[in-house]
Amino acid sequence: MYQYDQYDQAMVDARVAEFADQVKRRLSGDMTEDQFKPLRLMNGLYLQLHAYMLRVAIPYGTLSSKQMHMLAHIARKYDRDYGHFTTRQNLQFNWIKLDDTPEILTDLASVEMHAIQTSGNCIRNISSDQFAGAAADEITDPRPWAELLRQWSSFHPEFSYLPRKFKICVIAAQEDRAAMRLHDIGIQIIEKDGVHGAAVYAGGGMGRTPMIAPLIKEFVPLEDLLSYLEACLRVYNRYGRRDNMYKARIKILIHEIGADSYRAQVEEEFAQVKALGIDPPRAEFDRIAAFFAMPDLDANASDDLDLSHKDFALWVGQNVAKHKAAGHAIVTISLKPIEGIPGDATSAQMDLMADLALQYSHDELRITHAQNVVLPHVRKADLFAVWEKLVAAGLATPNLDLITDMIACPGLDYCSLANARSIPVAQKIADRFADLDRQRDLGELKLKISGCINACGHHHAGHIGILGVDKKGKENYQLSFGGSGAQDVSIANITGPGFDEDGVVDAIERATDKYLAERRDGERFIDTYRRIGMAPFKEAIYG
Amino acid sequence: MKLLTGNDLNTGLVTWWTGKDWSIHIEDAVDVGEDGETIAAAEELARRINGPYVIGGELTAEGPRPAHIKDRIRALGPTVRVDLTLKPNDPSAAERVI
Numbered sequence: 001m002y003q004y005d006q007y008d009q010a011m012v013d014a015r016v017a018e019f020a021d022q023v024k025r026r027l028s029g030d031m032t033e034d035q036f037k038p039l040r041l042m043n044g045l046y047l048q049l050h051a052y053m054l055r056v057a058i059p060y061g062t063l064s065s066k067q068m069h070m071l072a073h074i075a076r077k078y079d080r081d082y083g084h085f086t087t088r089q090n091l092q093f094n095w096i097k098l099d100d101t102p103e104i105l106t107d108l109a110s111v112e113m114h115a116i117q118t119s120g121n122c123i124r125n126i127s128s129d130q131f132a133g134a135a136a137d138e139i140t141d142p143r144p145w146a147e148l149l150r151q152w153s154s155f156h157p158e159f160s161y162l163p164r165k166f167k168i169c170v171i172a173a174q175e176d177r178a179a180m181r182l183h184d185i186g187i188q189i190i191e192k193d194g195v196h197g198a199a200v201y202a203g204g205g206m207g208r209t210p211m212i213a214p215l216i217k218e219f220v221p222l223e224d225l226l227s228y229l230e231a232c233l234r235v236y237n238r239y240g241r242r243d244n245m246y247k248a249r250i251k252i253l254i255h256e257i258g259a260d261s262y263r264a265q266v267e268e269e270f271a272q273v274k275a276l277g278i279d280p281p282r283a284e285f286d287r288i289a290a291f292f293a294m295p296d297l298d299a300n301a302s303d304d305l306d307l308s309h310k311d312f313a314l315w316v317g318q319n320v321a322k323h324k325a326a327g328h329a330i331v332t333i334s335l336k337p338i339e340g341i342p343g344d345a346t347s348a349q350m351d352l353m354a355d356l357a358l359q360y361s362h363d364e365l366r367i368t369h370a371q372n373v374v375l376p377h378v379r380k381a382d383l384f385a386v387w388e389k390l391v392a393a394g395l396a397t398p399n400l401d402l403i404t405d406m407i408a409c410p411g412l413d414y415c416s417l418a419n420a421r422s423i424p425v426a427q428k429i430a431d432r433f434a435d436l437d438r439q440r441d442l443g444e445l446k447l448k449i450s451g452c453i454n455a456c457g458h459h460h461a462g463h464i465g466i467l468g469v470d471k472k473g474k475e476n477y478q479l480s481f482g483g484s485g486a487q488d489v490s491i492a493n494i495t496g497p498g499f500d501e502d503g504v505v506d507a508i509e510r511a512t513d514k515y516l517a518e519r520r521d522g523e524r525f526i527d528t529y530r531r532i533g534m535a536p537f538k539e540a541i542y543g
Numbered sequence: 544m545k546l547l548t549g550n551d552l553n554t555g556l557v558t559w560w561t562g563k564d565w566s567i568h569i570e571d572a573v574d575v576g577e578d579g580e581t582i583a584a585a586e587e588l589a590r591r592i593n594g595p596y597v598i599g600g601e602l603t604a605e606g607p608r609p610a611h612i613k614d615r616i617r618a619l620g621p622t623v624r625v626d627l628t629l630k631p632n633d634p635s636a637a638e639r640v641i
Contacts, residue, residue: 027553029590047594049617051555080627095627098553341623412613413621421616423623473611475641 001064001364002147002291004112011155012109015116019043020102027099042122044115045101049416052096055118056108060128060146060170061089061367065358068365070111072350078104083350084414085335085343087407087458088167089127089367090118094414116154121162123153123233127169129177130368133292134330134376136322139191142172144289145198145225148280151288152226159233163240164248166233167205178369179485181213182206182461184250185232190219197221202232202262203254206455210491211251214259216266224270226279231269235262294325295362301327301379312387314436315398320383323376331361331375331386332368334397334405338430341423342408343371352393360386369458369485370407370446372400402439403447403512404430407458411451411468412475418451420468420475421501425449428505433512442512445525446484461485463526464511465492466504477504481511481537482529495538507541514540544574544602546609547582548617549595557617558592559607565592568629569618570606605639615640 004012019039026036040046044055056071063071071091075083078100079093086092096104108114117124126146133141149168153159159166169180172189180186186201197219204213220228239257241247254262303326307313321330333353336342345353353373357365360382361375368374378386390396399405406429409415411422426449433439448462452469459465465480476498483492499507512525514537519528529537546569547560558565559572560582566572575582579597586592599610609615620628622637630636 027590033587033593047550047555049613050557050620051550096555098555412616413623416613418613421622423621427623470612475612 001062002059002143002288008112008151009109012112012114012116015043015114016102016105016109019105023098023102038120041119042116043101043105044118045096045098046119047416048094049412049414051094052098052101053414054093054096054101054104054115055086056091056093056113056115057118057125058090058113058367059150060126060132060143061130061369062132062143063357063365063367064111065354065363065365067111067113068350068354068357070107070113072347072354074104074107075347075350082344082346084341084410085345085367085371085373087369087371087409087456088125089130089369090125091367092410094410120160121164121166122160123156123162123166123168126150126153127167127178127183127369129171129173130332130366130374131177131321131330131376132172132366133294134323134325134328135173135175136324137175138173138324140172140189140196141289141292142170142187142189143292144285145187145189145222146170147288147291148226148285149229152229152278159237162233162237163242164245164250166236166250168229174487176485176487176489179458179461179489181489182210182458182485183213185229186213187225189222192219195221198225198228200228200232203251203259205249205251206458206460207249208246208453208455209249209251210455210460211255212489212491213251214254216259216263223279223282224274227274227276228266228270230278231266231273234269234273235265295364295377297325297328297362297377298379301325302381303327305380305383309384311391311398312384315387315396316383318398318402318440319400323378325377327380329378329380329383331378331383332400333373333375333390333395334399335372335395336399336405336430337394337397338404338434339427340394342406342426345373349393349395352389352395356386356389370405372405398436399439401444401446403433403442403445404439405446406430407446407448407462409449409451409457411449411457415451417454418468419453419470420451420477422449422451422457422466422468425466425468425477425501425504428501429508432505432509441516443524445512447508448483458485459483460491461489462492463524463529464508469498471498475501477501479504479507479511479541481534482526484526488526493534495534495541497542510540511537544600544607545576545579546572546598546600546607546614547575547579547595548572548598548609548614549583549586549592552590552593555593559618560586560595569609572607574602574607612641
């Protein structure tokens with residue numbers, strides 16, 4: 001894992017001190033809320049429905065056990081003993097007091113963490129593949145590039161006041177586990193003639209106008225990547241709409257001027273930027289990359305696995321993925337227990353996951369955009385011990401990628417922007433489909449729920465998506481089918497009129513029944529939907 | 544009736560204007576009539592409240608009830624965590640705000 005150098009630490013420490021002074025001035029009345037609000041947002045502090053909410057950045061979703069323990073400590077000491085893992089691979093604390101914030105940020109800084117740029121019209125936390133460095137299908141570990149981008153984008157003076165927020169994702173595998181093309185810029189590290197480079201996509205996103213990012217450049221040599229991205233951002237910063245926040249994202253700009261025109265302008269800008277010497281020397285990249293070297297795995301680890309325990313075997317089959325090293329596996333800990341709240345973890349659960357990472361996963365954890373937690377480097381021989389401890393903590397739900405492994409935003413239970421609650425709908429769906437045999441029969445089914453059009457719950461990218469809306473003061477839920485955030489990326493289509501909370505659960509059940517009746521061998525829900533179209537599903541739902 | 548609400552400057556907790564002070568319990572809220580904006584401005588200036596605003600509501604047997612679901616949830620707490628609401632021993636409280 002990357003470790004701060006003196007510059008990283010000095011910058012974070014200085015920001016904490018600066019914000020501590022700003023908090024003091026706000027509480028003493030030297031600053032109005034209008035003056036203070038942009039400052040607190042720059043430090044990840046929102047005012048939400050019930051209290052202040054602090055969003056902590058988890059760069060590319062990677063955490064050490066020490067860092068996870070610190071999150072548990074903060075949950076216990078300053079919050080109400082839990083945290084919420086988000087679809088941006090971050091963590092949110094929901095009940096923060098303003099005068100505790102400097103102390104919390106000091107605690108975070110002590111383990112090389114912060115909440116900087118988790119809000120505002122700047123480049124946000126860089127996201128990545130949660131299996132990075134461990135995935136059997138990756139061509140390289142994308143995290144050194146993600147870390148380079150983190151350093152480049154942190155406090156970038158030119159990109160601190162963009163037209164709107166800006167999200168970048170880096171992957172390096174064929175399978176897209178990070179919704180790469182639904183980012184403002186998506187980067188896929190690829191290989192061409194034995195050389196690695198970056199395929200750069202731009203103009204994707206969800207929100208009220210969902211778009212899939214078009215390919216802007218097929219192959220950017222990695223030694224030019226920062227300059228190329230600088231050029232991409234400069235063109236956006238110059239022409240992005242600042243007069244209308246609903247049209248201010250880069251996706252609108254690229255849609256309006258066309259990918260070809262945007263590409264041409266980026267090339268022109270790149271010719272200027274490249275001469276500035278932004279790209280780091282190879283030695284600096286190698287220094288960063290060294291932090292991400294494969295841990296010292298057990299070279300003699302066995303691939304043998306005793307699957308005679310039925311529940312253990314079910315969990316292995318569902319939540320354990322292939323590792324690139326023999327005798328090892330990648331464990332995904334589901335934060336979607338049937339009666340739970342998607343993405344929530346108590347401080348005790350965070351501590352346990354941290355302990356498991358230290359003991360069994362070379363001190364590493366990852367957060368997924370689907371609001372789960374990953375132990376990336378576990379010996380197969382240790383899987384049973386890990387599973388037993390997860391069972392004891394209520395963290396061994398074997399439902400990864402099944403219908404109950406839902407993404408759900410906090411919704412109207414916590415979020416001041418939401419129009420409807422997401423979590424109760426998720427819980428009702430989970431309850432309806434709680435039977436594991438039934439879930440497994442339905443197979444991979446990605447269900448995603450957002451409580452408003454901002455789409456933090458990624459409903460546009462759900463095989464089944466649900467959008468909560470306010471209909472004359474009542475919660476109403478629009479249903480959509482056919483979305484995907486994976487390599488078969490697509491935007492979901494609305495089925496028709498919305499439903500109340502119970503009605504949407506019934507409608508989903510009728511749709512899954514229709515899928516079971518229509519599916520062919522090996523087809524997932526989305527495959528059947530793509531083959532037969534919306535009409536049969538609409539008939540099943542609306543009669 | 545009209546209610547004045549906002550968030551406490553330090554804790555961020557939802558609060559309601561009681562006629563002379565702020566309370567986290569909506570049962571203590573009073574009808575501010577047409578004075579809401581004036582009170583809000585004075586209280587914000589005095590740093591006793593953050594982001595005050597006036598909402599519509601009605602007086603029920605249980606006390607003031609905001610017209611909009613968002614403010615009813617604000618008044619109670621998250622409906623999915625009764626233990627974190629202001630009525631942790633009332634399991635049906637969440638149902639009543641919907």
